[in-house]
Amino acid sequence: METGGYVTLTRQSGLMREMQVVANNIANLSTAGFRREGVVFSEYLRQGGEGGSISMANANARVVDLTQGGMSTTGGTFDFAIQGDGFFLVNTPQGQRLTRAGSFTPSAQGTLVTPDGNPLLDAGGTPVTVPAGQIALAADGTLSANGQPFARIGLWAPVDPLALRHQSGTLFDGGAVQPAEGATLLQGMLEDSNVDPVTEVSRMIEVQRAYELGQGFLDREDERLRGVIQTLGR
Numbered sequence: 001m002e003t004g005g006y007v008t009l010t011r012q013s014g015l016m017r018e019m020q021v022v023a024n025n026i027a028n029l030s031t032a033g034f035r036r037e038g039v040v041f042s043e044y045l046r047q048g049g050e051g052g053s054i055s056m057a058n059a060n061a062r063v064v065d066l067t068q069g070g071m072s073t074t075g076g077t078f079d080f081a082i083q084g085d086g087f088f089l090v091n092t093p094q095g096q097r098l099t100r101a102g103s104f105t106p107s108a109q110g111t112l113v114t115p116d117g118n119p120l121l122d123a124g125g126t127p128v129t130v131p132a133g134q135i136a137l138a139a140d141g142t143l144s145a146n147g148q149p150f151a152r153i154g155l156w157a158p159v160d161p162l163a164l165r166h167q168s169g170t171l172f173d174g175g176a177v178q179p180a181e182g183a184t185l186l187q188g189m190l191e192d193s194n195v196d197p198v199t200e201v202s203r204m205i206e207v208q209r210a211y212e213l214g215q216g217f218l219d220r221e222d223e224r225l226r227g228v229i230q231t232l233g234r
Helices: 003-027 197-232
Strands: 037-047 053-064 071-073 080-083 088-092 095-099 135-137 142-145 148-152 156-158 165-168 171-173 177-179 184-187 189-191
Touching: 003 037, 003 197, 135 184
Parallel strands: 080 189
Antiparallel strands: 037 053, 071 189, 080 184, 088 095, 095 171, 135 142, 142 148, 156 177, 165 171
16 A cells, blocks of 8 residues: 555544544433543654655544533432532542532432442542431532531542543543632532534534545555556556
8 A cells, every 4th residue: 555545544543533432422412411522633744755744644632622511400419510610529449530420329328429339529538428417518519417517529620631531421530630619519400411412413424524535535546556456467
């Protein structure tokens, strides 16, 4: 295969990754707290012969869209939503992870956990345990039972915003984290996914068309090389 074919293959590989990311975004349209992702294309240049150069595409990096999602009222006592910047911090078997998905339930021990059983951490990094009584959440994250404060939910952000990496579902690895300022917490509400279905479907069509154009070029290149080989082999 000649240079043009290899260049096209790198582009096709990147487009395939982008298609997978877009498909995952669409699949999570209704996932509370989900953050849409995009693919970042970069260019790798290498000096070629006779003063020319070769440009290869690279699409390994993903970018997380942190745009605020809409709010849905659930009325659930332990459904919390963040208005503004910041994440909840939960403890997982792989370590502490960030999330915007605020649906929690008390475990048998009274610890607030996610649907996957990951404990919610307070402002001091300790699992939140709720006592019996009427639970209320203040805008600053203070939890109270029958009017008596017992914990304060922590809001966190990565020290380095570029270190934020999507792990799985609605969980993110932020590396070193620090307290987030300026956000408020809402009780009885959940933040919706920030995926715009119209935008994602449009992007999927664009990526598919670009991929088909590249595949058409590869098919023609293959036919050309076959023709050259057959001609020389006579």
